[in-house]
Amino acid sequence: MQVRARDAATNISIGNARQLINYEGTSDSIGRGQTRIYRYTVAAGQQFSVNVEVLSGDADLSVWSSRIDQSARVSNQEGSVNEQVIVPASEVVPGIYQVEVFGYSAAEYRLSTSNGATPASLQALGQGGLAASKTVPSAPVVPVASMPDERAGSVPPSDPLNTYTVYLPLIVR
Helix, strand or coil: CECCCECCCCCECCCCCECCCCCCCCCEEECCCCEEEEEEEECCCCCEEEEEEEEECCEEEEEECCCCCCCCEEECCCCCCCEEEEECHHHCCCEEEEEEEEECCCEEEEEEEEECCCCHHHHCCCCCCCCCCCCCCCCCCCCCCCCCCCCCCCCCCCCCCCCCCCCCCCCCC
16 A cells, blocks of 8 residues: 655655555455455565465466576465465565465365464465476566555645545654
8 A cells, every 4th residue: 555645734744654454355356367466565584374265166376586597486286275475484585475366267265374383273274386388487477576665646626625634653752
């Protein structure tokens, strides 16, 4: 999410006001050939686990680090098999990780992630794997480092009839 604001004096905010937000509902559906992208920040020393519980159809999983010279970690088993990728803490590149769920066929799935030790509930979903009949992606759908410019986006015209109230935290010293 990226936010810009204008005050009553028509001052417009400029600066790095960004936050990664992923909507992980109880389940999601994806069409054949479609890809859903999620992004997470992973710190050095954290294990990063990604699990796709396939409820129906065939959904595959790719996890890309922010290092462009690394290939994805992929789990693309055949059919309605749960997919899992674990990046051990010793192999984590600190920064942004891009998780891509690909619909090999139309599918319904549940995504779960963990920074740190993999909870037993996620381990129970099963290990991922590679299907010889499927190709492994050679590049992410969108480059992991791609972000909109902090000055991008339009600012609505000043209109006293269309005002918005933004509540900011109060810091008292």
